[in-house]
């Protein structure tokens with residue numbers, strides 16, 4: 001038999017979502033008359049907006065005619081899409097990012113998972129807890145984790161986000177090579193102010209570190225004092241890569257289109273001390289292992305950046321934001337300390353009992369399903385995540401049911 005990549009044996013079982021599904025199924029079998037409301041999902045529910053659908057269909061039509069048919073596209077993504085992104089997301093907001101610093105991909109999951117390939121296996125990493133599990137598992141697979149001990153990997157520096165620090169991790173006490181940050185955060189919904197994010201950029205400059213900034217939820221930011229992009233901070237272009245996605249912004253979770261910004265200023269070094277451009281390395285990686293996003297999808301994505309597309313997605317985002325605000329108010333009324341729900345589709349709160357007991361309590365008493373915090377890391381124990389991506393009528397019903405609770 002063939003020997004496996006031993007690193008895969010170090011992965012922790014991703015039993016969370018299967019366990020949630022199992023408990024919900026068992027409950028529904030016992031109580032077929034009960035209506036279960038799911039506020040656990042991290043997936044959108046509203047359809048693609050009309051201008052996106054039209055561009056998508058036109059893209060398909062072009063593929064049907066010899067004169068307009070397209071084969072392989074540029075690995076980095078079509079110029080029309082990169083130009084639109086650079087203009088609308090950055091330049092019109094006074095941020096300097098050029099089209100050739102943007103790499104179009106099928107997802108921010110893929111990009112955040114793949115990016116670590118560019119670095120030595122021995123580099124040190126700081127990873128938040130609780131966290132989007134992709135950052136952890138992709139580095140475990142690559143052999144950077146060390147051993148698993150009491151639910152934590154020995155070689156990672158964990159950035160604790162707890163009620164005590166308002167879910168804003170402190171800077172690491174020692175130097176680390178690479179730091180993963182995600183704001184607005186999944187799962188906590190917390191955001192950083194410009195001043196707070198600036199501390200991270202300064203840390204990276206001081207220690208020669210690199211920040212991998214996941215901005216998948218930037219579209220939920222409403223207040224100009226909260227940065228949507230790390231490049232709103234002076235000096236970030238030398239030390240930060242930013243990951244963005246149309247998944248939560250424009251409902252592309254099933255359509256697949258995201259983009260990563262690698263500024264040309266960022267330098268990395270070889271063992272012998274030669275400097276290389278990170279942008280060139282990522283370009284090399286993508287052109288070797290990736291052949292681009294489908295043409296109709298890139299046409300659909302470009303429609304997001306037209307004035308009409310922007311207006312339409314804003315309406316959908318407002319629908320989710322209104323859900324989020326309502327769920328947050330309900331949790332606050334219950335007297336549970338919480339974060340998120342503003343600038344974020346997630347509401348994260350401290351449970352009056354452990355995560356799984358609270359899950360069962362909600363399911364049995366009011367048939368509302370959420371996500372136990374423990375699924376996002378050790379610090380998630382005793383916390384719970386509700387999502388605002390559901391239908392408004394379900395959210396309103398869930399809120400009425402939440403009001404009946406007492407413990």
Ligand SMILES: *Cc1c(COP(=O)(O)O)cnc(C)c1O
Pocket residue numbers: 042106107108109110132182186214216244245246247248252253257258
């Ligand atoms: C949903 C999500 C993404 C987006 O992933 P896609 O692969 O683009 O769908 C990225 N990061 C975080 C933290 C997310 O929650």
